[in-house]
Amino acid sequence: MTAPPVPGAAVTTRGLRRTFGSIVAVADLTLDIGTGEVFGLLGPNGSGKTTTIRMLCGLIEPTAGTAVVAGIDVTRAPDQVRDRIGYMSQRFGLYEDLTVAENLDFYGEVYGLRGAAQAVRSGEVVQFLGLGNRLSQLTGELSGGWKQRVALGCALLHRPAVLFLDEPTAGVDPAARRSFWAAIGDIAAHGTTVIVTTHYMDEAERCGRLGMMSGGHLIALGTPADVARQVGGDHGTLEDAFIRLQERDER
Amino acid sequence: MMRHLRPMMRKEFIQMRRDRLTLAIMVAIPVVQLLLFGYAIQTDVRHIPTVVFDDSRTPESRDVVAAFENTGNFAIVARVPSRAAVDDAIAEGVAQAGIVVPHDYPQALVDGRTALVQVIVDAEDPLSSQSALAAAAGVGEVRNLSLLTRIAGRRVLPLEVRVRPRYNPGLRSAVFIVPGLVGVILTLTLVLVTAMAIVRERERGTLEQLIVTPISRTELMIGKITPYVAVGLVQMTTVLFLGRLVFDVPLTGSLVLLYGVTLIFIVASLAFGLFISTLVKTQAQAIQASFFFVLPNILLSGFMFPRAAMPLAARLIGLALPLTYFLKILRGILLKGVGVSALWPEIAALAAFGVLLMTLAVRRFHKTLD
Numbered sequence: 003m004t005a006p007p008v009p010g011a012a013v014t015t016r017g018l019r020r021t022f023g024s025i026v027a028v029a030d031l032t033l034d035i036g037t038g039e040v041f042g043l044l045g046p047n048g049s050g051k052t053t054t055i056r057m058l059c060g061l062i063e064p065t066a067g068t069a070v071v072a073g074i075d076v077t078r079a080p081d082q083v084r085d086r087i088g089y090m091s092q093r094f095g096l097y098e099d100l101t102v103a104e105n106l107d108f109y110g111e112v113y114g115l116r117g118a119a120q121a122v123r124s125g126e127v128v129q130f131l132g133l134g135n136r137l138s139q140l141t142g143e144l145s146g147g148w149k150q151r152v153a154l155g156c157a158l159l160h161r162p163a164v165l166f167l168d169e170p171t172a173g174v175d176p177a178a179r180r181s182f183w184a185a186i187g188d189i190a191a192h193g194t195t196v197i198v199t200t201h202y203m204d205e206a207e208r209c210g211r212l213g214m215m216s217g218g219h220l221i222a223l224g225t226p227a228d229v230a231r232q233v234g235g236d237h238g239t240l241e242d243a244f245i246r247l248q249e250r251d252e253r
Numbered sequence: 254m255m256r257h258l259r260p261m262m263r264k265e266f267i268q269m270r271r272d273r274l275t276l277a278i279m280v281a282i283p284v285v286q287l288l289l290f291g292y293a294i295q296t297d298v299r300h301i302p303t304v305v306f307d308d309s310r311t312p313e314s315r316d317v318v319a320a321f322e323n324t325g326n327f328a329i330v331a332r333v334p335s336r337a338a339v340d341d342a343i344a345e346g347v348a349q350a351g352i353v354v355p356h357d358y359p360q361a362l363v364d365g366r367t368a369l370v371q372v373i374v375d376a377e378d379p380l381s382s383q384s385a386l387a388a389a390a391g392v393g394e395v396r397n398l399s400l401l402t403r404i405a406g407r408r409v410l411p412l413e414v415r416v417r418p419r420y421n422p423g424l425r426s427a428v429f430i431v432p433g434l435v436g437v438i439l440t441l442t443l444v445l446v447t448a449m450a451i452v453r454e455r456e457r458g459t460l461e462q463l464i465v466t467p468i469s470r471t472e473l474m475i476g477k478i479t480p481y482v483a484v485g486l487v488q489m490t491t492v493l494f495l496g497r498l499v500f501d502v503p504l505t506g507s508l509v510l511l512y513g514v515t516l517i518f519i520v521a522s523l524a525f526g527l528f529i530s531t532l533v534k535t536q537a538q539a540i541q542a543s544f545f546f547v548l549p550n551i552l553l554s555g556f557m558f559p560r561a562a563m564p565l566a567a568r569l570i571g572l573a574l575p576l577t578y579f580l581k582i583l584r585g586i587l588l589k590g591v592g593v594s595a596l597w598p599e600i601a602a603l604a605a606f607g608v609l610l611m612t613l614a615v616r617r618f619h620k621t622l623d
Contacts, residue, residue, distance in 0.1 A: 056622060060621070061464065061622045062621055062622050063621060089465040090462075091458065091462055095459050097459055100267060100268065111259065111260035112466045112467070113466060153462075
């Protein structure tokens with residue numbers, strides 16, 4: 003548990019813990035995530051995925067333990083990590099009464115982009131996510147899939163070292179999910195570490211490594227095949243593992 | 254370091270512009286309130302419906318009834334045949350006052366006895382009965398004096414007190430109410446609007462996305478309130494302009510000073526709204542908390558009811574309200590034309606409120622979700 007941080011890791015946690023009253027949401031999480039990984043956090047509702055991500059983003063304070071994200075100790079200097087991370091919350095968090103372009107401008111400027119540099123970067127993101135035809139539309143009028151693409155765009159503008167996506171494809175149709183994951187693959191290929199929570203098995207299969215959480219504990223860690231074996235037995239699939247876990251948690 | 258202020262302000266301006274209904278309400282409120290308070294609220298009660306029982310029916314009795322009528326406070330609506338009918342008329346609400354002239358009124362005057370005229374007033378509403386009581390007493394005194402002077406054989410009165418009402422010589426309610434209305438409207442709309450500001454972002458889920466960005470608490474707060482500073486200034490200009498146009502409310506003092514002080518008051522009100530915003534969890538709670546704050550402002554600040562008449566506890570509460578100071582400044586500048594030298598304690602108090610409330614709001618707001 004007191005293992006030294008792995009050099010060059012994007013995220014390193016040691017004994018990270020968060021309680022809400024008597025409920026232990028995350029229990030002593032120790033984890034290293036390498037730069038450029040697509041790391042999936044898998045687990046039933048209430049297993050501690052969102053709390054973990056929120057602690058890593060400095061949105062909630064850990065009860066104990068440390069977390070170093072992109073070289074910054076978030077438990078000590080949560081304000082310094084904000085420039086280096088991108089975050090998409092579980093609930094759509096952009097302004098629905100602003101147009102797509104206005105949201106991109108707002109987040110670009112809030113992340114410190116200005117003038118020509120902002121225009122260039124904005125153009126890149128718009129092109130990468132195919133937002134060109136949507137720019138003047140009010141964000142609230144977009145479908146779920148498009149909203150998620152705009153939210154991803156806003157989280158990418160400042161070229162974050164680590165990107166946190168909390169159930170990014172909840173309520174999105176399969177075709178939009180597929181193209182969203184293609185974008186995630188591209189982002190990671192350019193060196194950005196992506197940490198994503200999901201309960202879709204097909205999405206979990208696309209992650210380089212998975213951490214499976216249950217009742218606040220990390221109960222399995224490794225490639226999707228490793229995790230399936232660790233939880234579901236030799237011939238188990240990831241889905242079997244997940245359902246078994248959920249049934250156990252509900253009992 | 255305020256480099257994130259600009260996007261925040263621009264975002265708020267765009268959102269404000271798009272929320273047409275709220276914007277319309279904020280502009281309509283000053284106009285509606287001004288007309289409402291200016292026309293409807295008259296604290297000087299005149300033309301009280303009055304019934305008369307004249308049991309003597311002589312030139313002398315008609316003379317004394319006319320004296321009452323001439324004050325303008327009594328409007329004679331009926332003449333009734335008995336003392337009991339006077340009471341009935343007041344009980345039924347037909348009249349709020351009754352004048353009774355007894356049968357022997359002219360004879361008493363001739364005999365040198367004290368002649369009696371009775372005025373019965375429905376004192377249910379102290380405010381409206383007060384001017385009737387005062388007017389009745391006045392009629393009695395004036396008539397006494399003229400009778401005595403005649404008996405004493407003098408041509409002029411031995412003493413006359415000349416009262417000169419300054420700053421509002423016509424004693425018009427509008428002149429008193431309209432400057433105060435600037436303060437009340439600013440308090441009402443700005444506190445409410447900003448009280449909703451943070452909690453709305455929290456409810457919509459946009460706050461979570463915003464607080465993972467590098468924007469600081471101070472930038473977030475200042476960016477939120479800036480567009481409403483403009484709204485406040487527009488509201489104030491509307492009230493002053495219409496007040497001048499419709500109610501002929503004077504603009505005696507320095508406009509520059511007036512706008513300067515109003516700016517301080519606006520910031521204090523907005524900061525208070527933000528402070529509420531950090532205390533509550535939902536927009537509904539924000540509305541309730543705002544009204545909880547606005548009501549004492551209207552009642553205890555001296556907007557409608559004189560603070561001098563209040564018990565100590567109410568006066569002390571009034572001292573804790575920014576509006577109390579602002580009203581004194583507004584009336585001082587608009588009606589009396591006085592400047593900084595006379596108003597600096599109030600201006601300093603307002604500035605202190607602004608700094609204190611803004612600091613409290615920023616302190617209370619944490620860039621975390623729990």
